Amino acid sequence: MAPPVEMPAPHLTVVPPAPAEAPKPAAGTASETKGASAEGASAAGSKTRAPSPAAAPAGGDGARSGMDVEVLARNLAQMMEEGGKAMAAYLTPRHPGKTDDMAEDIADALKTVSHVAEYWMADPQRTVEAQSRLMAGYLSVWANTMKRLAGEEVAPVTKPDARDARFKDQGWNDSPIFDALKQAYLVTAKWAEDMVEEAEGLDPHLKHKAEFLVRQVSNAISPSNFVMTNPELIRETMSSSGENLVKGMRNLTADLIEGKGTLKIRQTDTSAFEVGRNLATTPGKVIFENELMQLIQYEAATASVKKTPLLIVPPWINKFYILDLTAEKSFIKWLVDQGVSVFVISWVNPDARLAAKGFDDYMREGIMTALDQVAIATGERQAHAMGYCVGGTLLATTLAYMAATGDDRIASATFLTTQIDFTHAGDLKVFVDEEQLASIERKMKDMGYLEGSKMASAFNLLRSNDLIWPYVVNNYMKGRAPFPFDLLFWNADSTRMPAANHSFYLRNCYLTNNIARGLAELGGVRIDVHKISVPVYSLATKEDHIAPPNSVYIGANLLSGPVRYVLAGSGHIAGVVNPPARGKYQYWADGPTGPSFDLWLEGARESAGSWWPDWISWFSAQHPDEVPARAIGGDRLTPIEDAPGRYVRARS
Structure with missing residues (x-):
């Protein structure tokens, strides 16, 4: 189940400040790049932040006041042009007959989730109960939204964890429409997690994999990750007349070129650091x-x-x-x-x-x-x-x-x-079973080693809401450059692993626990x-x-x-x-x-x-x-x- 994108090296669990907050360097990690607030550094403050648009509700006069329609049209055209360059950067390294690394991973994921689906579909009554539960959540959100639009104050059906940085922008609460979108997403994510949790008779490892996969899909489809469903991104786009999208597409192209066709998401400004110059300088x-x-x-x-x-x-x-x-x-x-x-x-x-x-x-x-x-x-x-x-x-x-x-x-x-x-x-155990290990070992046999980016990606997926999606939003939708952060520079400085050594480690530690x-x-x-x-x-x-x-x-x-x-x-x-x-x-x-x-x-x-x-x-x-x-x-x-x-x- 190797991840689909190339991310910086593991460890690595610091959790840096969200990129939108313009993080300043602080001790933390790879994960530190870990535990969003618990692992990372604090936000830098206004001196390091890019000017932000007025916090007017999305779609209101405040959002429109900075928009130049002609400039927006030109920027959208330029964005499409840059999109062509990004597509070329993705396709150029590929050639006919080359197998995409993601094929086996996708097949394994579908196979895992299908076992959960089989449990619920095997009994028609269970299927109806599951669907009814989801629809009840949606109807509650809809009813509350209608009341808010009518001027009533109502308690939310559900709300994000206080530490969830995805929905901290006030636009998610001020606008009944975006509030409804947020709550519908949270209802769906919780329902999907419950479907896995309540599925009976599954092998524990299979269930663990399914829980992990559902969490990754839920994180990926969050409305905070898309321009048209994120009030902050809409304001950003309107106030800059779409310039953020042009810059974002350029960042995407650059990262695809850097990754030789694989999306290598930058988490920091790597030009700010050099080993031996301002890192690793103890005599x-x-x-x-x-x-x-x-x-x-x-x-x-x-x-x-x-x-x-x-x-x-x-x-x-x-x-x-x-x-x-x-x-x-x-x-x-x-x-x-x-x-x-x-x-x-x-x-x-x-x-x-x-x-x-x-x-x-x-x-x-x-x-x-x-x-x-x-x-x-x-x-x-x-x-x-x-x-x-x-x-x-x-x-x-x-x-x-x-x-x-x-x-x-x-x-x-x-x-x-x-x-x-x-x-x-x-x-990390979700990546280790006999079938997945056999796939990893086949690839290592061909190359002689495991690419550092592969294991790095696995570590980053453990905290995808801290280490992947905030940077997708910051780099490609806000069009901003990542902030210089020494721990994230180290986190991106990945290493390869010899085939024999890595196979022994995975098999005798994660798979069989033979050392213990x-x-x-x-x-x-x-x-x-x-x-x-x-x-x-x-x-x-x-x-x-x-x-x-x-x-x-x-x-x-x-x-x-x-x-x-x-x-x-x-x-x-x-x-x-x-x-x-x-x-x-x-x-x-x-x-x-x-x-x-x-x-x-x-x-x-x-x-x-x-x-x-x-x-x-x-x-x-x-x-x-x-x-x-x-x-x-x-x-x-x-x-x-x-x-x-x-x-x-x-x-x-």
Whole structure:
């Protein structure tokens, strides 16, 4: 069920401010690009906003006052011309006989939804009851609308969630017609969700897929996504005499050209950022490299440093500099400023030559080779390790492998939004079943890797009302350029994944949960995560749709050593990338131990602000000894190049 449009890389759950609000850069994520208000940054304010038309009801004198009919006619003609260019940009890369990637996805979606339809159509009485329920909702909306048009004040039949940014424009409430359109849409969306929820006898995975698909269709057909059914867009079009539509069509053409015929929706102004210039600027050197990774050591910023160094294992699905954005948001810089000797793996952006590289290769040539080099550079046999997302999953399997082979070089482990048990892995599981995996593996076999945009799209579909449709409206209907936002630049900087590695990950984590069950093997060794006994700090984030907090909690409870489980506010990126100086969000800790996440949360202590200070206190207690600041490479390894290195700059 690969998504139909090319979107920026996963993770990625920040939720930035809606584009129409002209977001200003702030810490959040890919998802951060996540959880609309919870994950993203705040709106910038009038200085960064494009002038907006008067807030007159759509179709009224205020809407007409700025319209020049002749200019509108010319703009509509120009829009049609630009539309031809967009169509050419879509068709040019295609050739006869080429199979569209969407064909299998559409077939799978229709097959899934048909199972729900069969349930309701199998019993005529159920069919009538379902239709009657929908019609009753429409009649209630119609009756209320007639009363409003007659001057009565009536309570709405239904209303959107207070956090739903799609209907925040006052025109949706002021106009009885647009209010009726909004309510009819909400009635339909709720009815469709109920049809799936109440369908009995469906396979749980099939039902989960159907719920996800219905939600995606509902999000796509929202009246807020179309010019003629959105009062704000009508005002915009009238006040600019259609110039917004011309600009929007140009943006559409540009995005189709950029995506080589696939719609690559821009979420930010990518020209505003450059890795190594205003992102990933913490001073350091690449001290080692092989075909899978570069190892970066960062310059000490304090006179003394922690004796035991820290190795960070980022996800290979994204690039490591999510932890080293601007200086104000950089977790890596903050660590260095706290006196931590920091080493970071920067994974290669692989191509077909690395198709056979598997999970065990990433363990041996990634983490274990990096540990060898850290020991050479520092003279310390042991190191602490930190893994983020799938980097944490790899770290957990490596720790289990090391426990089985008697390797104790990792002194403690920190897991950031890391799943070890995938029983409750959330909506990403809708993309993983045997049929879909077989399709993915066929495509990877042909190319040798999975395009980063494919998995990126899946992550963005988890929050399509935050990460897709607001940008469709902003870019193509309002005709505005996306606002510069560093997290979204990173989110769009996707990476490829080697076929063997990605297949192992999907099958042993999402499909079979073999890692948690002790049935997976790495390097010929059966992996048993219960044997992990080192001290662990496990961080989850409350609104994470990629690594749900309950899933992270269950995985942490599989480990045998002492575990400090902490829950941060916000989502997968915003909750992690949360510098203390910003004073945002909160975290929970010290809940009662046991198998129940809900009981843990009920008894946990809430603290305001970032989790970073809590982590440094825990980390410093593990091995408190300090030594004089170390030179990069320790006079044993010759630096290859300045951080952030070549690997992270390679674009997909």
